[in-house]
Amino acid sequence: MSTIEIIRNIRLASRVVGTKFELETGATIPQLLVLHSLDAGDKIQIQVSRETGIDRSTITNIVNRLAKAGYIKITDNPEDARVKMLHITASGKQQLRKLKNTLDKISGNKFGLSDQKADQLIELLANVSGVPESEAA
Numbered sequence: 464m465s466t467i468e469i470i471r472n473i474r475l476a477s478r479v480v481g482t483k484f485e486l487e488t489g490a491t492i493p494q495l496l497v498l499h500s501l502d503a504g505d506k507i508q509i510q511v512s513r514e515t516g517i518d519r520s521t522i523t524n525i526v527n528r529l530a531k532a533g534y535i536k537i538t539d540n541p542e543d544a545r546v547k548m549l550h551i552t553a554s555g556k557q558q559l560r561k562l563k564n565t566l567d568k569i570s571g572n573k574f575g576l577s578d579q580k581a582d583q584l585i586e587l588l589a590n591v592s593g594v595p596e597s598e599a600a
Contacts, residue, residue: 469591483569490562493517498559501535501551516592534558557577576579 481492496515500506506514512522512586526549534555540546551559567573573581 473588473591480566484562484566488562488565488570488600490558490570493521493525494529495562495566497522497529497557498534498555498562499553501549502556502559505548505550507540507546511549529555532558 476598477492484495485491493515496517497511498512500514507524508522511517511518511526512519515522517525526535526537530537534552536550536552538548538550540548
C-alpha cells in the first residue's frame with residue numbers, strides 16, 4: 464500500500480465516522496474533541512487547538528458555538544486579559560458523555576478492535592502524524 468493509499472483510507476474512515484456521528488447527534492467530531500480536551504481541565508484556546516489538531520481559525524467558531532449552547536464558559540484569564548480561559552460546564556460534561564456513548568455505538572466501541580489492536584493503531588497513527596502518543600490521546 465502506498466503512502467497515498469494510507470492517507471486516503473485515514474481520510475475516508477474519518478469522514479464516514481464523522482458523517483454518521485453528525486447525523487446521529489447534530490454535533491461534529493471537532494466539537495466532541497474540544498469538549499473532551501476541556502474535560503481534563505480549563506485551558507486557553509490555543510492549548511485546545513494544539514491538543515485537538517484543530518486550526519486556530521476553526522477553533523474560534525467551534526468555541527463560540529459550544530459557548531452559545533451552554534456547553535462551555537469563556538472567561539478572562541487573570542494572568543493575561545487578552546487571553547480567554549475555556550471551561551466545560553455541567554451541561555457540557557453531560558453532553559460529552561452522550562456524544563462519547565454515541566461515538567462508541569457508531570464505531571462499535573473502538574471499531575471492534577481489542578485493546579491491544581487499538582493501542583497499536585494509536586501508536587501507528589502517532590508515528591504517521593509525528594505527534595507523540597501522549598499528546599494525541
